[in-house]
Amino acid sequence: MKMRQLTIRLLQVYAEVIRSGSVSATARRLHLTQPTVSQQLRRLREIVGEPIVESEAGRILPTEVGQALYQLSQDLLSRADAFGQYLDAYREGERGHFSIALVNTAQYVLPRLLGPFSQAYPDVDVTVEIGNRQQLLHRFERHEDDLYVFSHPPDDDAVLAAPFLSNPLVVVAPRRSPWVDAGQLTMETLKSERFLLREPGSATRHLFDGWLQSRGIQLDSTLQIASNEAIRVAVGSGMGLAVLSRHVLTEAQTDTVILPVEGFPLRSHWQFIVRRERHLPPAAQRFLTFAQSVLAREFEEAEGEAAIAELLARIS
Amino acid sequence: MKMRQLTIRLLQVYAEVIRSGSVSATARRLHLTQPTVSQQLRRLREIVGEPIVESEAGRILPTEVGQALYQLSQDLLSRADAFGQYLDAYREGERGHFSIALVNTAQYVLPRLLGPFSQAYPDVDVTVEIGNRQQLLHRFERHEDDLYVFSHPPDDDAVLAAPFLSNPLVVVAPRRSPWVDAGQLTMETLKSERFLLREPGSATRHLFDGWLQSRGIQLDSTLQIASNEAIRVAVGSGMGLAVLSRHVLTEAQTDTVILPVEGFPLRSHWQFIVRRERHLPPAAQRFLTFAQSVLAREFEEAEGEAAIAELLARIS
DNA sequence: ACCCAATATAGATAATTATCTATGTAGGCG
DNA sequence: CGCCTACATAGATAATTATCTATATTGGGT
Known part of the structure; x- marks a missing residue:
């Protein structure tokens, strides 16, 4: 069996032929011409090396080998399809993984964003790293995480920063x-x-x-x-x-x-930091989008929302 | 995802890249050049629509999507492989199905061939039809069975007959x-x-x-x-x-x-009958081959063995 | 015996694929 | 810093594939 030339497409056509029991009907359904389907069938037969269909009483029926092939096609197609669905979910950020690294102080607020996010997107797997500024800078250097939360951005012009919450x-x-x-x-x-x-x-x-x-x-x-x-x-x-x-x-x-000390509170902000060139996983983007809405709704931080919006705009 | 262009071959190459963590090593193993593998990778990435590998510390590692794709590849490849094995077994006649139609009289001897055959080839599924000559002729007309046992062949020049056992x-x-x-x-x-x-x-x-x-x-x-x-x-x-x-x-x-009546016993033979143009399932051929050896060993029917050999030769 | 619908075959063509050689690029190591 | 090794890109080409139109064949029904 010349397995290497087997394509998903070929199996799609074959499955449809078996289901409909007709070459012409398949052609119509798949917006092809009848000879095209006939030829695909032939090619598939050549790949398999055995007759796979026989016509009986006007219907196209699979031979014994054809039945096994049909099972195979169903199997492969459904799995490929599942992968397609996974991909869609991944692209929407509804599934997948991202990592976020926080400075210690941010531990006190980030859970208020991450908690609801995990609730809303249970299939997203988030890795949270926590460290002091020094440690985080080290991780940042090595591109270890997708997203960082600093109160003061690293001194690197390849970064995009979105001050999302004041940290007095x-x-x-x-x-x-x-x-x-x-x-x-x-x-x-x-x-x-x-x-x-x-x-x-x-x-x-x-x-x-x-x-x-x-x-x-x-x-x-x-x-x-x-x-x-x-x-x-x-x-x-x-x-x-x-x-x-x-x-x-x-x-x-x-x-x-x-x-109440003069000059206090010192103004500072927690900021989401991403590397400009880094391809953010969709799940991370989804998280940022989610953070926008939570900030607007629960923290009344319109500025933070705008900052995130700008960051997201610059990424894509 | 442009699923239709996904080929088994592409997945084979991809799986090897992930396993070896190296494009060049894959190229060597699959007897390709390194650029070929690189390009296959690119094509796969285009089909999927997302980055699937990233290089880190000299090794090629799958991205998150790449890991899912690798799983898919393992899945599809192993299933395709299983089908390949099925095909091999089918071709060898070690698995599959055939039908044989017997005249009543033959009921008394065929079990002695079919029994040991089923024992030896448990994955072969045999359908046995039994009827009188008339009924069998009817089935024969309609091409309903792969193999027939008559004591007198139908009057049809499209048949091949192998008198395998005398029936006095x-x-x-x-x-x-x-x-x-x-x-x-x-x-x-x-x-x-x-x-x-x-x-x-x-x-x-x-x-x-x-x-x-x-x-x-x-x-x-x-x-x-x-x-x-x-x-x-x-x-x-x-x-x-x-x-x-x-x-x-x-x-x-x-x-x-x-x-002891003069002229008796009347000589007649059981004969395996197949249609000349019919593509005998490998399992049926395997049965005939098996019958040869049993006849030689247990029935001392050298003529029957030869007749089957000739019939088999004419088929292929 | 004839007609119709369904299939198969032939021939053509544009697109895609597989694969190569040659060359560019980049990450590590002495 | 420069040299490997590994990887990516470019360009070329032969083979294969997908797909069409036109035509032949076939297998039933009337």
Whole structure:
């Protein structure tokens, strides 16, 4: 059997001939001429090397080999078809996979996008990577992920960025701190307090350091802690002050207070970052589209929605 | 997806690329040049409409879609392969189907060929039709079966016949008949006895009638019974004499005796009959080949073996 | 015996495919 | 930095395929 020349097309035609029991009917249905179908049948017979049909009482019937061939055709066609459907779903982003890498801070908001997304698209498989800015930059260098969330884009002109959600950094104090209810403050006033800070690789730290530097302020006493959550708890228990994303604090937490410090909150944004040249998996695009609608509806972040729209436009 | 242009060949090449992770290695293995494989890959990508491979660290790896495509390829290839194996078995006659139509008398010997055959080729499905000569001729006219067993071939020059086993017709009498032990007899002597005969459509009857006519003998008293078995039993119980195939009588039957009548046994043969133009299913050919060896080994019928050999030679 | 519909065959042609050689390009390794 | 090796692209060509129109054949029904 000259299997290599077997085509899906040939099997489609054959299956139709067997189903209809007629060459002419097949030709009509497939918008071909009758001789074309006859010849396809002949070619198929040559490929198989045995008679596959015989005509009996005006109908075309498969021979024994023909019946096996028909089964084969049904089998192959249905599988090819299933693949076609998979492809469609993949293209629509309704199925498939993408990976997204988040800076630590974003852990507090991204679930509010990813959760509903997974609900809505259960066949999309999302890999979430979490790390500090440094780690993420490393991954970014190596093209390891489809999508990144930074609060400050990498310094690479091949990136497209969409600031989708504001990420205000606030000064946090224990509830019993003397600064609570002391009215408007300045950082100058607070600089001798102990500050609990993230490690230098972190975006929060980076932004705060830059701000301090621009003001020419030097903190007297700092303590480095690698986790936002740990910092929040430490502040709550009176270990010092901290600068944290407001999203790290939830309303239920009554052991910490946000201090009104001049210049604060520091403005920053979470941004979706993609490489300009990267072919985004449809599922990732679908996620971005989904994020747009959630942001508009639940976060009232029209700017974020617009930023994503622009990013999507630049990709395609 | 332009499914219609998908070929088995393309999938073979693709599968090999994925397995080896290398275009060049695939080219070597399939005795192609490297550019050929590259182009096949491209064509496949065009058919699918999405990137299917990406190169990473020197290896060619499938994309997500590529993985699904690889699964598809394995699926389709293994099924096509299974069909190929089926075809091979079919061609060897080790699998498949054929039909054989027997005259009644042959019922007594054919099981001795068909039984061992089915044992040896359990995947061959045999349809056995049984009828009298008339009924079989009717089936023969309509090309209903692949193989026929007659004791006298139909009068049609499109047939090939292989007399494979002698079928002597003998005169049978009840054990207590006065003719037993009366020495050599003639039909003339016996003609006033009652003869139990098959119906006129039967070959046995036909042959006997012809013989009587050639001798100018007319029987005085006959009784028509449609079954050989019934005739044998009737003779055993003293209802009269009969002319039967010797194969109808088994050694264990002691209530009947073969009379030595001049001119008997009438010589006749069971013959395999096929239409010259009919394309015999491989399974039927396999059966004939099998019958050859059984006849030689168990029936000591060298002539039958030769006759089948000749018939097989004329077919192919 | 004749006619009709269904098939098969022939012949033609444009498109596609399979395959090559030659050449360009790019990622790794010393 | 330059040299391999692997891969991609280009260009060429012979073979194959898909498809048509026109015509022959055939197998039933009336």
